[in-house]
Amino acid sequence: MLEKLQNNRNALGLLFMLPAAVLLLLFLTYPLGLGTWLGFTDAKVGRPGQWIGLENYEFLWGDAVTRLALFNTLFYTTLASILKFALGLWLALLLNKDIRFKTFFRAVILLPYIVPTALSAIAFWWIYDAQFSIVSWTLVKLGLIDKYIDFLGDPWNARLATVFANVWRGVPFVAITLLAGLQTISPSFYEASAIDGATPWQQFRHVTLPLLTPIIAVVMTFSVLFTFTDFQLIYVLTRGGPLNATHLMATLSFQRAIPGGALGEGASISIAMVPFLLAAILFSYFGLQRRAWQQGGKD
Numbered sequence: 402m403l404e405k406l407q408n409n410r411n412a413l414g415l416l417f418m419l420p421a422a423v424l425l426l427l428f429l430t431y432p433l434g435l436g437t438w439l440g441f442t443d444a445k446v447g448r449p450g451q452w453i454g455l456e457n458y459e460f461l462w463g464d465a466v467t468r469l470a471l472f473n474t475l476f477y478t479t480l481a482s483i484l485k486f487a488l489g490l491w492l493a494l495l496l497n498k499d500i501r502f503k504t505f506f507r508a509v510i511l512l513p514y515i516v517p518t519a520l521s522a523i524a525f526w527w528i529y530d531a532q533f534s535i536v537s538w539t540l541v542k543l544g545l546i547d548k549y550i551d552f553l554g555d556p557w558n559a560r561l562a563t564v565f566a567n568v569w570r571g572v573p574f575v576a577i578t579l580l581a582g583l584q585t586i587s588p589s590f591y592e593a594s595a596i597d598g599a600t601p602w603q604q605f606r607h608v609t610l611p612l613l614t615p616i617i618a619v620v621m622t623f624s625v626l627f628t629f630t631d632f633q634l635i636y637v638l639t640r641g642g643p644l645n646a647t648h649l650m651a652t653l654s655f656q657r658a659i660p661g662g663a664l665g666e667g668a669s670i671s672i673a674m675v676p677f678l679l680a681a682i683l684f685s686y687f688g689l690q691r692r693a694w695q696q697g698g699k700d
Contacts (some may be wrong), residue, residue: 412668436523446662451685457669466645467670470653474674477649478561478628481567483625488568488619494605497583507580514573522637525566529553529638556646559639563647566634571627575620582616583609622685629677650674 658667
């Protein structure tokens with residue numbers, strides 16, 4: 402029996418996949434199913450809920466705080482993702498060139514990404530402090546402002562401050578991944594285009610960008626997913642304040658479900674995030690389909 406199993410590639414493959422399947426079932430499928438069920442109940446902390454259908458979602462549709470959290474999440478995700486892509490691509494192009502200490506800079510650029518998120522948030526909390534901010538102190542000394550900036554006390558300042566913190570943390574992931582993609586592009590493409598008289602901008606537009614598009618699709622999908630579901634950075638830095646100005650869907654879901662005790666309501670907020678996450682996955686899928694088309698394949 403064991404010998405037959407060893408000679409059967411399909412059975413052996415399924416056997417090797419079994420541990421991963423069990424982990425996914427326990428830590429992904431079950432929580433998702435339970436969250437979906439709770440979203441249709443009035444469950445509270447300490448007592449099971451009763452089926453109430455779409456009442457949670459009807460309440461959230463008319464809830465001003467939930468709508469604000471959705472706006473904050475879309476604003477936060479869109480602006481941070483655009484900035485991370487622009488800065489990450491610029492860094493990737495720079496580090497792909499033959500510059501001095503290239504290996505050192507490639508290692509240093511990863512530091513913001515490997516620092517724990519909570520520690521990064523605490524560091525930015527000090528940087529943004531209303532009384533002791535090093536940024537405000539520097540600008541005052543340079544004569545550019547006459548009073549300290551209230552980074553986390555003003556709603557729009559707080560939104561932009563959290564975006565900047567997320568960009569600082571996320572740029573290394575985008576830059577290193579795009580750099581890996583750039584190194585898969587054969588130099589012969591650039592040599593041929595240079596012989597044809599292409600300028601650096603034309604090489605970037607007609608050679609680099611089309612060949613890098615599938616990698617961009619994948620890395621930006623992950624970037625959008627990580628940003629849209631961000632929790633630690635916001636929760637440590639602002640707790641959703643001031644006046645709910647930085648509450649994201651993830652932080653609001655936690656607040657309603659755990660401190661607020663409304664498990665059903667918090668679960669419904671989490672489930673409402675799923676369509677946006679599926680949209681990001683479809684973005685990646687069509688990017689991969691473009692790669693298949695470029696290579697003349699069907700899948």
